[in-house]
Amino acid sequence: MRRLLYLLPFLLFIGVGVAFYLGFQRDPRDIPSALIDKPVPSFELPPLPGRPEGLSAERLKGDVTLVNVFASWCIPCKAEHPIITRLAREQGVTVRAINHKDKAEDALAWLARNGDPYASIGADLDGRVSIDWGVYGVPETFLVDRQGRIRFKHVGPLTPQVVDEQILPMVKHLRGQG
Amino acid sequence: MIPELGHYALVLALFVALVQAGPPLVGAATRNSAWMNVAGPAAVAQMLLVLVAYGALTWAHVVSDFSVQNVVQNSHSLKPMLYKVSGVWGNHEGSMILWIVMLSVFGAAVAVFGRNLPPTLKARVLAVQGLIGIGFLLFILATSNPFIRVIPPPLDGNDLNPLLQDPGLAFHPPFLYAGYVGFSMAFSFAVAALIEGRVDPAWARWVRPWTLAAWSTLTMGIAMGSWWAYYELGWGGWWYWDPVENASFMPWLAGTALLHSAIVVEKRDALKSWTILLAIVTFSLSLMGTFLVRSGILTSVHAFAVDPARGVFILVLLAIATGGSLLLYSLRAPTLKAGGLFAPVSREGALVLNNLLLSTATATVFIGTLYPLFLDVLNLGKVSVGPPFFNATFLPVAIPMVATMVVGPFLSWKRADLGAALTRLWVAGIAVVVMVAVAAYLTAGGGPLLALVGIALGAWAFVGALVEFAERIRLFRIPVRDSWNRAVHLPRSAWGMTIAHACVGLAIFGMTGTSAWQTESISAMKPGDTARLAGYEFRFDSIGTVPGANYRADRAVFTVSRDGVPFATLTPERRSYPVTRMTTTESAIHTTVFSDLYVALGDPTQNGTAWIVRIYHHPLVPWIWIGGVGMMLGGFVSLTDRRFRIGAPERRRAAKPAVQPAE
Numbered sequence: 001m002r003r004l005l006y007l008l009p010f011l012l013f014i015g016v017g018v019a020f021y022l023g024f025q026r027d028p029r030d031i032p033s034a035l036i037d038k039p040v041p042s043f044e045l046p047p048l049p050g051r052p053e054g055l056s057a058e059r060l061k062g063d064v065t066l067v068n069v070f071a072s073w074c075i076p077c078k079a080e081h082p083i084i085t086r087l088a089r090e091q092g093v094t095v096r097a098i099n100h101k102d103k104a105e106d107a108l109a110w111l112a113r114n115g116d117p118y119a120s121i122g123a124d125l126d127g128r129v130s131i132d133w134g135v136y137g138v139p140e141t142f143l144v145d146r147q148g149r150i151r152f153k154h155v156g157p158l159t160p161q162v163v164d165e166q167i168l169p170m171v172k173h174l175r176g177q178g
Numbered sequence: 179m180i181p182e183l184g185h186y187a188l189v190l191a192l193f194v195a196l197v198q199a200g201p202p203l204v205g206a207a208t209r210n211s212a213w214m215n216v217a218g219p220a221a222v223a224q225m226l227l228v229l230v231a232y233g234a235l236t237w238a239h240v241v242s243d244f245s246v247q248n249v250v251q252n253s254h255s256l257k258p259m260l261y262k263v264s265g266v267w268g269n270h271e272g273s274m275i276l277w278i279v280m281l282s283v284f285g286a287a288v289a290v291f292g293r294n295l296p297p298t299l300k301a302r303v304l305a306v307q308g309l310i311g312i313g314f315l316l317f318i319l320a321t322s323n324p325f326i327r328v329i330p331p332p333l334d335g336n337d338l339n340p341l342l343q344d345p346g347l348a349f350h351p352p353f354l355y356a357g358y359v360g361f362s363m364a365f366s367f368a369v370a371a372l373i374e375g376r377v378d379p380a381w382a383r384w385v386r387p388w389t390l391a392a393w394s395t396l397t398m399g400i401a402m403g404s405w406w407a408y409y410e411l412g413w414g415g416w417w418y419w420d421p422v423e424n425a426s427f428m429p430w431l432a433g434t435a436l437l438h439s440a441i442v443v444e445k446r447d448a449l450k451s452w453t454i455l456l457a458i459v460t461f462s463l464s465l466m467g468t469f470l471v472r473s474g475i476l477t478s479v480h481a482f483a484v485d486p487a488r489g490v491f492i493l494v495l496l497a498i499a500t501g502g503s504l505l506l507y508s509l510r511a512p513t514l515k516a517g518g519l520f521a522p523v524s525r526e527g528a529l530v531l532n533n534l535l536l537s538t539a540t541a542t543v544f545i546g547t548l549y550p551l552f553l554d555v556l557n558l559g560k561v562s563v564g565p566p567f568f569n570a571t572f573l574p575v576a577i578p579m580v581a582t583m584v585v586g587p588f589l590s591w592k593r594a595d596l597g598a599a600l601t602r603l604w605v606a607g608i609a610v611v612v613m614v615a616v617a618a619y620l621t622a623g624g625g626p627l628l629a630l631v632g633i634a635l636g637a638w639a640f641v642g643a644l645v646e647f648a649e650r651i652r653l654f655r656i657p658v659r660d661s662w663n664r665a666v667h668l669p670r671s672a673w674g675m676t677i678a679h680a681c682v683g684l685a686i687f688g689m690t691g692t693s694a695w696q697t698e699s700i701s702a703m704k705p706g707d708t709a710r711l712a713g714y715e716f717r718f719d720s721i722g723t724v725p726g727a728n729y730r731a732d733r734a735v736f737t738v739s740r741d742g743v744p745f746a747t748l749t750p751e752r753r754s755y756p757v758t759r760m761t762t763t764e765s766a767i768h769t770t771v772f773s774d775l776y777v778a779l780g781d782p783t784q785n786g787t788a789w790i791v792r793i794y795h796h797p798l799v800p801w802i803w804i805g806g807v808g809m810m811l812g813g814f815v816s817l818t819d820r821r822f823r824i825g826a827p828e829r830r831r832a833a834k835p836a837v838q839p840a841e
Contacts, residue, residue, distance in 0.1 A: 003508070003512055006451075006507065006508040006511050006512050007508040009455060009458075009459070009504045009507065009508070010501065010504035010505050010507070010508050013462075013500055013501055013504050014501070016548070017493065017496070017497050017501065019548070019551055019552055019555050020469075020493050020496075020551075021490075021493060022555040023551045023554070023555055075781060
């Protein structure tokens with residue numbers, strides 16, 4: 001019995017070591033979304049003032065759509081903006097946006113300055129809808145298929161690598177599915 | 179040519195390490211003194227070879243030899259010389275070389291200064307050091323060779339991460355590693371003692387100074403890292419419970435426990451198997467600290483680049499070192515003879531309580547840090563564990579720890595009178611009441627109740643340590659001149675303990691002050707604007723562009739005044755480094771010793787006329803680092819104690835006066 005007590009530290013260490021080993025097969029940065037392959041939450045967002053169209057769950061059906069969550073106060077959003085613009089203008093991907101916890105005039109000024117690649121923008125001024133989408137920081141980007149299901153989520157600013165290796169192949173695949 | 183020499187020296191060092199490990203182990207088992215004596219010269223040779231390798235890498239960095247990949251990836255010809263030198267250890271490969279430099283220096287120190295060690299113990303200690311050296315040299319040569327060439331060499335390098343181009347961080351890794359690696363000595367002594375099957379007070383007297391030196395430098399390393407986070411990251415926080423910070427904090431906590439349990443072995447010949455276990459655990463946690471930062475297994479802002487091959491290699495090293503030594507422990511520890519007995523209320527009892535609390539604190543941090551990994555591995559979902567967890571679990575352990583820390587030194591060995599000890603602490607009790615009253619008055623009762631608990635603890639620890647010292651020199655009981663004489667002739671270890679314990683109190687004041695009463699103002703300001711905070715006015719005078727060696731800076735000028743009287747100018751900067759395309763915040767801090775005024779310049783607002791300015795008032799915050807530096811000093815003062823210098827391990831009987839250093 002006493003011997004067993006002396007063996008305890010060794011046994012505990014074995015457990016920790018196994019956990020470390022298994023930990024290698026995972027990327028802690030890889031944060032899964034509980035909403036993958038689920039329909040987008042039902043929501044209805046008004047447009048920014050002076051704009052014709054907002055964003056709703058209904059509107060996301062029918063076409064493969066990239067939904068970008070951004071805010072004018074968010075620096076990484078500005079960093080990823082040229083990439084999103086290129087996706088929309090050069091690759092012909094439909095990009096819509098949720099404007100997260102922003103002031104309408106700030107958002108409009110930001111779009112005027114940085115360009116507006118979005119087919120439409122829903123103004124989520126209090127951030128309620130973003131919560132339903134499971135957003136916990138801007139920017140985040142979702143890919144929604146024609147049936148209105150979320151198929152992919154990226155946390156943080158988009159990079160050319162993510163676009164080329166993940167988003168564009170996925171868009172092509174989803175479009176092919178009809 | 180010179181990088182090749184470095185590479186060659188590293189390979190030679192590996193073979194020398196094999197010689198340092200193999201023959202002495204066999205020699206110690208067969209009492210062959212010729213074989214045992216190989217260990218000493220081998221340890222010195224290994225140190226010289228590793229130093230040659232380190233020098234070669236430093237040379238490549240200093241002359242910006244861009245045919246060496248490590249230099250290309252981490253340096254730039256325009257980088258200031260200080261960061262060319264510190265950049266050697268600012269990257270994964272170079273930091274591993276620094277690690278092994280420390281290891282071989284410690285090994286050589288045992289070889290040179292360990293003349294009085296029993297020959298078998300010395301041979302085995304050096305052999306275990308050699309084994310650790312083999313593991314790390316293999317790791318460097320197989321997965322992290324810093325001497326790889328690039329053909330054709332690029333014209334210039336990629337520059338060092340600008341966040342690391344900072345004087346505070348430049349010297350943070352050497353201290354940290356000296357601490358981590360210093361615990362390898364305690365580990366080697368522990369494993370050697372397990373092989374010998376014998377632990378006695380002489381053994382403890384040998385382990386104590388190494389542990390003390392490692393603990394002191396680790397304290398300094400952690401304090402520097404926290405100081406860097408405070409002023410460089412621009413948010414004014416000093417501790418984030420980030421996995422990498424925790425990775426250095428765990429060996430510190432375990433090392434603190436080891437430091438105290440070794441006292442019991444040294445003075446009373448008890449707690450032997452526990453001390454051995456602590457030595458193994460402390461060094462294992464140091465290894466794990468090295469491992470966590472490099473494996474990519476946990477997310478952290480400080481992590482090195484992730485490479486699974488390296489991670490698996492370190493894991494194998496960890497498995498051999500920790501698994502092997504714990505297995506050896508489970509086989510040999512039960513055979514160790516138990517030593518002196520003691521009553522629960524005694525100096526020993528207090529040190530056991532200290533060890534229990536410190537171990538619990540270590541376990542708490544361990545669980546909090548690795549909990550996300552365990553859950554993920556068991557497919558129970560992804561979580562992150564943040565400050566709320568640590569505040570809720572660490573503080574309940576830390577509070578009784580500090581509270582009892584003050585009482586321990588008043589207790590006598592074997593059996594003590596708790597009531598008498600507490601009576602002698604009446605001055606500290608009064609200090610607690612006064613300080614809490616002053617704090618409550620100054621803050622008008624604002625802030626959480628916990629803050630007053632913090633102030634009480636700080637006062638208790640600080641004044642308690644001084645009262646203990648005063649008792650020892652019989653201050654006010656005998657003429658002052660006699661007290662002075664007593665103080666001068668007191669063992670240095672007693673001085674060291676008083677300094678370190680009192681500084682724990684100072685650090686607690688700092689932590690409490692800034693956590694509870696910090697105020698901040700974040701606003702968009704234009705030149706000419708004034709912000710008010712904590713009774714100070716901050717006037718944004720101007721902003722301009724200043725060129726730096728390898729960056730450009732936006733530098734703002736703020737005039738700080740109180741009641742209309744200007745008394746300080748603060749110049750926070752935002753630096754952009756074109757090569758790495760990163761920006762850093764250089765906050766400007768004015769310290770009054772009792773508080774810091776802290777200004778950080780953020781991004782310009784959209785129309786470019788105003789800037790986001792973050793202003794903080796941090797009461798008492800400098801005391802965190804004053805306390806940290808003081809603890810390190812206490813450790814070093816204790817290290818100069820006469821019994822470590824003359825070293826001759828002699829058995830002193832326990833029939834000594836009640837006042838004994840507990841450092």
